[in-house]
Amino acid sequence: MIYFDKVSKVYPDESVALEDVTFAVEPQEFVSVVGHSGAGKTTLIKLILAEDKPTSGKVFFGSTNIHTLKYNEVPEYRRKIGVVFQDFRLLPNKNVYENIAFSMEAAGRTDEEIESDVPHVLELVDLSKKIWSFPNELSGGEKQRVAIARAIVNQPDIIIADEPTGNLDPINTFEIVQILKKINDLGTTVILTTHNKGVIDSLGRRVITMEGGKVVRDDKEGRYII
């Protein structure tokens, strides 16, 4: 479903973020990408999201070469991907309901769908009681659950979670990972980047290890080994 073909990314200041990276992610897989800061995890995600272009090589989503998409085709493409960030990135002047509804509006869903789907997806992340709260009234774990709800509400083909537990305590971290697992069990592909050893070891799923812009390990039932 996602295929990196000999991808390299060199920034204008000559720093090499990715070097000859090749790997594939199959549908309904749960893949964790681990590595130190600067290993190239964030660049990898930026390339998938079409936020950045590779210096050489190709990135495919299905049969589409992502970086040949035209500017006005990118929004449509991004609706197939749900993204969760370390810093949540909720819109501070919108309440929980509006934050999720916004993403559906942007995808062009009808008002009826929005009214029925938002409460449903909040139920899935166990946040029904906070539906009218604003982000500054929520804890870190709750914010991240809203972000996940926003990411999955448009039923994307894939969820990308970039260090989703980076700002959370162990209990919230555990809950977030459980939610991601549940989403994966329901049939959505998940790509998770993290440097949390506990998370990786508890998952027991495929792990891609990166170092200095290269893939150094790719284990089917991996553990956190660096």
Place this chain on the structure above:
Amino acid sequence: MLWVNIKRIIRTGFFNFSRNAFVSLSSILVMIITLSVLASLIFISAILNETLLQVKNKVDINVYFTIAAPEAEILSLQKTLEGLPEVSSITYTSREQALEDFKLRHENDELTLQAIEELGQNPLQASLNIKAKNPSEYEGIADFLQNKPILSTDGSSIVEKVNYYQNKVAIDTLSRLIATSERLGTIIAIVLIVVSILITLNTVRLAIYISREEISVMRLVGASSFYVRGPFVVVGVIYGALAGVLTLLLFYPITYWLGGQTSTFFINFNVFDYYTHNFGQIFLIIMFAGMIIGAISSYIAVRKYLKV
């Protein structure tokens, strides 16, 4: 679908406007200044035009005829002159009328009146007062009078003097002054409007800078450029419309106060009357300018953050 999107964009625009009250306030204040500059330019150009018009009306040519000139010939000359395309109006003053006017002007000056009585006859000349449609046309009229010596039946000229050549210097200066001030006025107007638009653009950009995170999130959840940009443009239009209304309200007391001042200062021109009489037109200009400046500023300002 498009209609649903437009509805959502307008709704989001109003919503963002109300939740960012402080940023909105500062943007509106800057817009009010911009629109006030525009409104002031309208009033200044009106005052300038009115003053020029009145000064132009005061410029004229007087043709004085010899005392012996028969009235019929003067009237026939008046007919000929009225046929010229440059001439706007001609007033004939007969010798008797000139004397009446003279007496009226000097009714408190016993000595002068006595001197006139002493003369026993009317020393004043009949004259034609000629007004041209445009100050630059006086020269043509004067030349016409000069090149076509108007002779009476007995062969001597009936025109004693044409006072244009005495006034020529003054008229030329005025013509140049009018042309220069109109050109200068246009240039100043354009510069001021451009500067105001740049200031507004900068303020709106600041307001949008605060929302840059929001814009990048919108892009990442797959919102199209149109959908991201729309609400900001709507907010820009709201800023413009509100600033327009406030500017129009602000100018009501200002012109009311200035009205009294200007009507004594300038020749018969009351800014307040001008404002109330031309309100419809000024309303449209200010409102449209405000909304267009707001929309364009927002449109340009968001562009920078759409590249994600």
